[in-house]
Amino acid sequence: MADVTLTVDGKKLSTPAGTLLIEACRSHGIEVPAFCYYPGLSLQAACRMCVVRIEKMPKLQTACTTTVAEGMIVATESPEIAQARKATIEMLLGNHPLDCPVCDAGGECELQDMTFKYGAHESKFVEIKQHRDEQQWSPVVFFDRPRCILCYRCVRVCGEGMDVWALGVQNRGAGSVIAPNRQDHLDCEECGMCIDICPVGALTSGAYRYKTRPWEMSHVGTVCTHCGDGCKTTLGVRRSNDGMDIVRGDNRDKSGINGDFLCIKGRYAFDFANREDRLTQPLVRKANGQLEPASWDQAMDFAGQRLREIRDSKGGSAIGVIGSNRTTNEEAYLLQKFARTVLATNNIDHHRTADYPAFAAALNGKVEASLRDFAGAKAILLLGNDPTEQHPGLAWQIRTSVRLQGARLYVANHRPIKLRRQATASVEIPEDGYPSLIAFLAGKPAAVAGDQNAAAFREALLKEESLLIVFGSEFRGRDIEALVQFGSTLPNVKFACLGDYANSRGAADMGLHPDLLPGYAPLSASGPFAAAWGAALPAQPGLDLPQMFDAAERGDLAALYVVGANPVARYHANPSILRNTFLVVQDMFLTETARLADVVFPAANLYEKAGTVTNTFGDLQLVKKAADRAGVRPDFELIVRLAAAMRADIKRLVSFGQRGVQADFGQARGAQSGEADRHGVWLSAQHQEPRLSPFEPFAILDEIQRLVPAYNVPRLDLLAGNDQHLRPALVQIANAASRRNLVTPSNDTLFTSGSLGSYSSTLRSVLEARQPVETAAD
Amino acid sequence: MATLSTHPDCVPVVSYRFGKGATNIDKYLELQGYESARKALTLGPDGIIAEMKVSNLRGRGGAGFPTGLKWSFVPKQSDKPKYVLVNGDESEPGTCKDRLIFEQDPHAVIEGTIIAGLSVQAKMGFIYLRGEYRYLLTIMERAVADAYAKGFLGKNIFGSGLDFDIVTQTGAGAYEVGEESALMESLEGKRGIPRIRPPFPAVVGLYGGPTIINNAETIATVPHIFRLGGAEYAKIGTERNGGTRLFCLSGHIERPGVYELPMGYNLKKMIYEVGGGIPGGKKLKAVVPGGASTPALTADEIDIGMDFDQLGKAGSMLGSGGVVVLDETTCMVEFALRTMKFYAHESCGWCIPCREGTDWLKKSLTRLHEGGAVDKDIDNIRYLAENMLGRTFCPLGDAAAMPTIAFVKKWRKEFEDHLEGKGCPYHRSHEPALALV
Amino acid sequence: MTTLFSPALAARFDKLVTLYPIKRSALVPMLLYAQDEVGYLSDPVIAEIAERVGVTELEVRNVISYYSLLRTKPAGKYHVQVCTNISCMLRGGNEILDHCKKKLGIPNKGTTADGLFSLEEVECIGACSWAPAAQVNYDFHENLTPESIDKVLGEYRAKAEKGAAK
Ligand SMILES: Cc1cc2nc3c(=O)[nH]c(=O)nc-3n(C[C@H](O)[C@H](O)[C@H](O)COP(=O)(O)O)c2cc1C
Ligand code: SF4
Ligand code: SF4
Ligand code: SF4
Ligand code: FES
Ligand code: FES
DSSP: OOEEEEEETTEEEEEETTOBHHHHHHHTTOOOOOSSOOTTSOOOOOSOTTEEEETTOSSOEETTTOBOOTTOEEESOOHHHHHHHHHHHHHHHHTOOOOGGGOTTTTSOHHHHHHHHHTOOSOOOOSOOOOOOOEEOSSSEEEOGGGOOOOOHHHHIIIIITSOOOEEEESOGGGOEEEETTSSSOOSOOOOHHHHHOSSSSEEETTTTTSOOGGGSEEEEEEOSSBTTOOEEEEEEEEETTEEEEEEEEOOOTTSTTTTOOOHHHHHTTGGGGOTTOOOSOEEEOTTSOEEEOOHHHHHHHHHHHHHHHHHHHOGGGEEEEOOSSSOHHHHHHHHHIIIIISOOOOEEOOOOSOHHHHHHHHTTSOBOOHHHHHTOSEEEEESSOHHHHOHHHHHHHHHHHHHHOOEEEEEESSOOGGGGGOSEEEEOOTTOHHHHHHHHTTOOOGGGGOHHHHHHHHHHHHOSSEEEEEOTTOOHHHHHHHHHHHTTSTTEEEEEOOSBTTHHHHHHTTOSSSEEGGGEEGGGOHHHHHHHTSOOOOSOOOOHHHHHHHHHHTOOOEEEEESOOHHHHTTOOGGGGTTSEEEEEESSOOTTGGGOSEEEEBOOGGGOOEEEEOTTOEEEEEOOOOEETTOBOHHHHHHHHHHHTTOOHHHHSOTTOTTOOOOHHHHHTOOHHHHHHHHHHHHHTTOOOOOOTTOHHHHHHHHHHHOGGGOOOHHHHHTTOOEEOOOOOOOOSSGGGSOOOOOOOOOOTTOOHHHHHTOHHHHHHHHHHHHHHHHHO | OOOBOOOTTOOOSGGGGTTTTTTSHHHHHHTTTTHHHHHHHHHHHHHHHHHHHHHTOBOSSSSOOBHHHHHHTSOSOOSSOOEEEEEEOOOSTTOOSHHHHHHHOHHHHHHHHHHHHHHHTOOEEEEEEOTTOHHHHHHHHHHHHHHHHTTSSBSSGGGSSOOBEEEEEEOOSOGGGGSHHHHHHHHTTSOOOOOOSSSOTTTSOGGGSOEEEEEHHHHHHHHHHHHHOHHHHHHHSBTTBOSEEEEEEEESOSSOEEEEEETTEEHHHIIIIISOOOGGGOOEEEEEOSSTTSOOEEGGGOOSEESHHHHHHTTSOOTTSEEEEEETTOOHHHHHHHHHHHHHHHOOOOSHHHHHHHHHHHHHHHHHHHTOOOHHHHHHHHHHHHHHTTTSSSHHHHHHHHHHHHHHHHTHHHHHTTTTTTOOTTOOOOOSSOOOO | OOOSSOHHHHHHHHHHHHHSSSGGGGHHHHHHHHHHHHSSOOHHHHHHHHHHHTOOHHHHHHHHHHOTTOOSSOOOSEEEEEEOSHHHHHTTHHHHHHHHHHHHTOOTTOBOTTSSEEEEEESOOSOGGGOSOEEETTEEEOSOOHHHHHHHHHHHHHHHHHHHHO
């Protein structure tokens, strides 16, 4: 739309026609106060804080509902306006408890800020304030009614934003109150968006309330450790006796790929980190058969020596390695490098939740969609998966684009997923009907051909001028190939493949495969890696995860090294099959797998380390160290130490201290990136080597960027905390579509997150709270 | 049963058929019923609106907006269906006139609705009655059914080839739902929270379609305008204030009742001649000229013609036609308090100044009335009211603020007399609630 | 569908939702009619109405709580609503209310032990020129005096007793 010119506070602004005055002001640095206005949510005009004076208008006008007009002359501050705002706040404060000193929002409360600004601090009223007890609406949502200023943000974010509609307004006049959908409690998605958006301390979080004051925390922006969406989350951490505890998760920094959004897991399910039963000392199985605490040296030496013996006596092919969906890219990369160069084995795998190799092969340079693309999409084709449960961040972005941009959503699913409510068109297909649907869409003869609905679906879809195609793990191998082939016949298409966990994508990209090196390089093309790593690499494909278990059962797997995974529980393995295998496990908890181990190392989680992760959309993001726990070590460090204990040359494993390695060692410590870069530049200029520790993940990031073309994104942007979309890359695998199909979707819900989820008391309490409700409802 | 009161000065226009059994459709037809609709059909939309403009009819709901002009704002072309909405939510304290119309002449409302529909080519009308008027719903439903049976509603009305439907609807107790956009919300099955304007109902109204919304008296007047002719109707009233209106006299007055008088009729005459003056020969203290939202006039201010412009000039409003008379024994603080209790009870609660302002005013006035107030409370009351005025989401806030400001301004002495623990000098207080021991 | 309402009311509701461009428009009158029949808006009534108009129960509750005629708790068989707003106040509305409290032995918003009467102070009911006024259920009683309201209450009591005797 054409621009209009208006004058605000004497400044001339030019802004697109149709812009709301409040937005026009904000985008030109003029802050207009607002309680009820919230970008992207429907307009309310309820709080009257945004009143401004517009020339030729008899009354003050609300900037949040006025659209700009050519020649408009506006004043946003004047004694008259200040008085109006002051009076509004005075009226609010009349019945506000002013218990700021104990209020969770104290220090980050918009009402406090406004009172401070407009000076409405002397109470005009002598009436006794109405007290009402705080109510608990769900395990995570608490409501303190007298603090509520009725801005209706919570109602709108839950309804319009979440499409949950669990909050309402009841009564009228001064008796008006926010009410939950089950009279005295909530039955909802427990996302906490309502709490986050509340400008005051009326809605508070069960996880955080009364724990601390906002200013006693440090805030660290990092990435959620749960699903594959990779939402940016800000962790509030506070020093405790044995480290740094996480007290809060939120998304106060809205710059992430998730915009305003976090789901229950990103917001609350950090609590596993603070659990009492975390492992904080290495454990070694003693002669009596018991796992007992040991010193780091003892445990490392023992594990290293045994692995070395086994490698030297039985060869690398007798050793297996299982990596993680939640460790950083650097750790995954390091783990496979360690397996291939130190353990001399290709027996390396992980729990696969999507067929990324087939996707990479099918794409082969075609464009992949970033999560950001979904927020601005014009049309989306969603095949399989249930994003509301499995990719809440994606579901949010899809809903947002449908709601605010009128994006058209096409849904094909074998279940009645919730996102159908946003769909322009949807088809229901049998669980095994995806291939024939794609054939039909591609105009090939197919079973669905007679279906009128499917025909209309196809017709509408083919008219789209741009399209994001996103598919779940229902698609594998050849089906992905066929889908990408079909999609490529349409204009302006981008693709996305949905995998389950925070770094499922990175695990696949970094080569946690028995037959693929980082960047999906086949073993036959190992040249550049062998050269860079200064080692000969095993040439034969190794055992995949089920094959390792089979080998163990046969007595052919002498050792197994498990990093951040719980394969025994995930694959329901019979514990006895590992009885003759020397088992080394790195984990936070004594999981089903760790319980069987000979040596267990206490590991840090994603919130306690630095590095990068890649979400399922190929968005590469920086992970910053937020929390800390005495006694635990990042997996990165554990791998390097284990290599050292095996007497490997760790300079080869991590190229620290080598000339030309550019790494930012500030980030690893959680410091500002600029400082470290300055140091690096200065040191090189002095012909000094940047001093890098062997435990420095950024040395490995440097290597990844050199050897995996897709990851060669601008590093400074990444280190500045901006997500970077991977570059389209050509891959060389020929057999991607015909590889063994080992994808095991974890089918998590909003309230589960694999083994990790079972250690979150928030998730558990929500699941428990929902049980009786569901039975009572019928 | 509500009945019309009469006086020689009365001019029966709207009340022309009152008391003549016109609820019966045949009787209505005998009394020139549905002739105006037929005439309107021949005039067509532009002709109807022209006639309406000539009549100088101004909305009887309170704001006095020229009706013909309002109708002309409805766009000719619209993707969405257009509607007519009759506001029979009558809840303004002091007002009881629409009730009389529904009861005595339901077909006039139906006929007026049809004509309004014809003027903008709408095909559907809604008649919304306040929930308390349940017996009127029965009357209206009956009348609508009779009109359908005669072919005046439904398909091909009056054989014109045009269709028009009417649905009668009831509210469930809410003054705010009388506000036009809140009324639309209520009719759409929601809480009666007003809508953000612009867009105005004439452009985006009910179900998103262009909508004519008028007070029931306004609508019931329409057939009479076509019966008499717009110019004739205009002649009855004063300049820019055409015709007559139903005035509801109540309070301290000898002959309370609803009277149909020409616009511009002198208030003093209305009280002392039409209404028979004040009982017991008491002196007049104040008059609320147009329902509880209008600023009260002092005894010195009542020599005034009752039309929108003259009252506007006097700092008040003609409002809804509810003339409430207060004699010298009335405690103005108590009166202000009762008025504010009403607004606090009826505020929809949507915006801060209205929700919190009415509540605090109620509390402060209660305290003042009971003798617990201090000096600054009086200024505070005025401060609160002045800071609500013009700042609220809908005019309910203004309706609460305006009379309050007038009370404090004009009767400040009475407010002061309540100070220093003295409480009400008129010794008026009512048992708050019976103590159940 | 199985319904909580009488066949006549259920049929009326079936028709009501078809009258409007959207089903939801029937909500407010439906709630009022349902209350007239059932006495109040119980949880099952709310559930059925929510289903009939296709909205959540929360939405229905939001609406109910807005309108002062709607209630989610039972009231007396005869709900006495005394207006004390300005026109009535000037002509003794408060005295009528006080009189009712004493006569019935209940406070504002109370219900008599036998469930026959409940009492409520209400805002203007549109009878200002015939003040003071009250409504018993939907019936208007105007130009009241303490004596005439006594008579009115007596008539309702007699009516109830006659009904019970039958
Ligand atoms: C709080 C409030 C209550 C109102 N109540 C009524 C009412 O009960 N009846 C009515 O006709 N108009 C009422 N109005 C006025 C309507 O908003 C609207 O102006 C009127 O129905 C238009 O009709 P008219 O132009 O025929 O007067 C009310 C306005 C406000 C602000
Ligand atoms: S937690 Fe989320 S789903 Fe639940 S009420 Fe709040 S916004 Fe709605
Ligand atoms: S609870 Fe918070 S977000 Fe919701 S209306 Fe109240 S103040 Fe606003
Ligand atoms: S959507 Fe996924 S990444 Fe985002 S907060 Fe939830 S679990 Fe974490
Ligand atoms: S921000 Fe404009 S009224 Fe609340
Ligand atoms: S004031 Fe009592 S009926 Fe109007």
